[in-house]
Amino acid sequence: DTGVSQNPRHKITKRGQNVTFRCDPISEHNRLYWYRQTLGQGPEFLTYFQNEAQLEKSRLLSDRFSAERPKGSFSTLEIQRTEQGDSAMYLCASSLKHTGPRTYNEQFFGPGTRLTVL
Amino acid sequence: AQSVTQLGSHVSVSEGALVLLRCNYSSSVPPYLFWYVQYPNQGLQLLLKYTSAATLVKGINDFEAEFKKSETSFHLTKPSAHMSDAAEYFCAVSDRRLGNQGGKLIFGQGTELSVKP
Numbered sequence: 001d002t003g004v005s006q007n008p009r010h011k012i013t014k015r016g017q018n019v020t021f022r023c024d025p026i027s028e029h030n031r032l033y034w035y036r037q038t039l040g041q042g043p044e045f046l047t048y049f050q051n052e053a054q055l056e057k058s059r060l061l062s063d064r065f066s067a068e069r070p071k072g073s074f075s076t077l078e079i080q081r082t083e084q085g086d087s088a089m090y091l092c093a094s095s096l097k098h099t100g101p102r103t104y105n106e107q108f109f110g111p112g113t114r115l116t117v118l
Numbered sequence: 119a120q121s122v123t124q125l126g127s128h129v130s131v132s133e134g135a136l137v138l139l140r141c142n143y144s145s146s147v148p149p150y151l152f153w154y155v156q157y158p159n160q161g162l163q164l165l166l167k168y169t170s171a172a173t174l175v176k177g178i179n180d181f182e183a184e185f186k187k188s189e190t191s192f193h194l195t196k197p198s199a200h201m202s203d204a205a206e207y208f209c210a211v212s213d214r215r216l217g218n219q220g221g222k223l224i225f226g227q228g229t230e231l232s233v234k235p
Binding site: 004031033035040041042043044045048056091093095097104105106107108109110111112114 | 122127150154159160161162163164167169208210212214221222223224225226227228
């Protein structure tokens with residue numbers, strides 16, 4: 001299977017604990033995105049990487065959140081001191097940036113990691 | 119700032135009936151436009167996208183959407199609903215302007231489609 005994979009699929013944690021999620025993109029894709037989806041809402045953009053560089057971060061990404069993509073392949077999203085409001089589905093997507101200024105690059109989504117903070 | 123509004127959080131149709139899911143966007147420049155489908159406990163799957171001059175876009179599973187600049191709309195239709203179409207549908211936009219090519223998606227709130235036998 002060459003799709004986007006995310007681990008774990010489900011995570012239950014207690015308030016105040018730290019959690020880390022992993023995303024493995026499609027192998028040749030150089031862009032990687034993180035989104036958060038709460039119940040009954042559409043996904044909201046958190047951050048994205050081009051290769052190992054983090055190029056944009058949403059204001060939703062508080063200082064308790066940190067994302068890395070150290071070698072330009074897989075990425076991790078860490079949430080420190082979790083709060084009940086962090087409960088959501090965390091989605092990862094990847095795309096291949098083609099050359100050319102006006103080429104749209106389709107994003108392929110993983111199955112998500114569902115976080116429940118008790 | 120760009121935004122997306124999906125009219126109707128829940129739409130119910132009978133099997134074989136027309137499906138119409140509404141999406142309106144707000145953007146200073148016509149953006150790229152997308153429809154995604156999400157089945158329970160799964161990620162998002164791209165149904166179709168508008169990225170070029172062709173305003174009527176055909177996607178998978180007989181879905182299509184028409185970009186209407188004057189109405190800032192990108193409604194999704196399917197002539198005949200099937201039970202397997204029951205899912206959550208999201209409209210999304212992405213900025214096409216030079217210098218904003220990061221490609222992040224801005225999603226609407228979603229429309230849950232139910233199909234009655």
